[in-house]
Amino acid sequence: MNTTPDAATKDAVDPLAAFPAKFVRSPEVRAYLDGNSLGRPTTASAEQLASFVNDQWGGRLIRGWDESWYELPLTLGDRLGRAVLGAAPGQTFIGDSTTVILYKLIRAALTARPDRSEIVIDTGNFPTDRYLVEGIADELGKTLRWVDPPIDGGVTADQLRAVLTESTAIVVISHVAYRSGHLADMPGITALVHEVGALVLWDTCHSAGVVETELDEWGVDLAVGCTYKYLNGGPGSPAYGYVRAEHIESMTQPIQGWMGSSTPFEMGPGYAPHHGIRRFISGTPSIIGSLAMQDMLGLIEQASIPAIRAKSVALTEFALELVDELLVPLGVTVSSPRNSDERGSHITIDHESFGRVNAELWKQGIIPDFRRPHGIRLGLSPLSTTFAEVQLGIEAIHAAMVK
Ligand SMILES: *Cc1c(COP(=O)(O)O)cnc(C)c1O
Secondary structure: OOOOOOHHHHHHOOOOOOOHHHEOOOOOOOEEOEOOOOOOOEHHHHHHHHHHHHHHHHHHOOHHHHHHHOOHHHHHHHHHHHHHHOOOOOOEEEOOOHHHHHHHHHHHHHHHOOOOOEEEEEOOOOHHHHHHHHHHHHHHOOEEEEEOOOOOOOOOHHHHHOOOOOOEEEEEEEOEOOOOOEEOOHHHHHHHHHHOOOEEEEEOOOOOOOOOOOOOOOOOOEEEEOOOOOOOOOOOOOOEEEEOHHHHOOOOOOOOOHHHEOOOOOOOOOOOEOOOHHHHOOOOOOOHHHHHHHHHHHHHHHHOHHHHHHHHHHHHHHHHHHHHHHHHHHOOEEOOOOOHHHEOOEEEEEOOOHHHHHHHHHHOOEEOEEEOOOEEEEEOOOOOOOHHHHHHHHHHHHHHHHO
């Protein structure tokens, strides 16, 4: 059956071939193809989490806050900015969930454009992003302007041109679309939004750690992202927010907690925001939740984002070759961009049998993701995924369809 280039050969010449062994690989999982939903743990994290309980938490106890934990949301934010986001220090923080940080930063942007009445978002954006702007529009009496990208694409500059006006306050877009994998033109769209005097918030959940991102250089105003996807922080690890330096002192956020106040330890009356990026923090950060992403950042720093992106492109190209050869003849459609310059690190394929097929694969220890109405999403996390896993997964989809 197999006439495609051999996965084993590709793995053998992979310059990042040493990395998959640095992740916990349970023998029951034969192919993990959902690293864009929840990354595998690194082997370093398995050790670090255990020693944290005994040595850091158990040994330092309350002193840990003074010694390092209190500053961790900002020191780790700076490291993430340097390693992954193209952000100079003092603009990135770690904190709440993505949903909560999105809420805080969209509201913050609206306070900076008080005379403008419209929020632009697309129908293909992740549900939390769409639901949040619906709520915020109700709360503040703003109007939503929807862009409607095709199922195999994402927001483009041409589509945005049709809705941007002098009334636009903020545009909320995903850098990589969660379903199609479409990679939006971050520098081009950011410049376009600025032409009408609006602000842009980029959701980088599906791009951070796999796609080259230069928030500072590309003029991005605000960005948010998850750390449990390609940053392997573990289930529920805290999200990050980025606020461009020039906006920080002029923006305030709505969840005015003590840890972002000007004098957190005075416990006095009345809130005033802290100077600098700390004002975007609300309450006590999850230190345990911030451990594993640090191990992954170490691996990303070793491998470098350009090398990770090259492997990501090679993995998705290989997946598409196999899909074309084995699955398209069975009626499967590709719901992701064909051009790798317009694609992140996952692809989605559709067929009406995929609800059943995905459930069968999970029983075999082959783990892709199912997306309604009938999509299988293959998320190929470059440092932990082998070409052999991709081949095993797509051959298993073929076998389940023809049986
Ligand atoms: C995964 C994801 C989220 C998740 O938000 P949580 O608050 O962590 O549940 C939000 N937006 C996008 C684009 C995502 O891909």
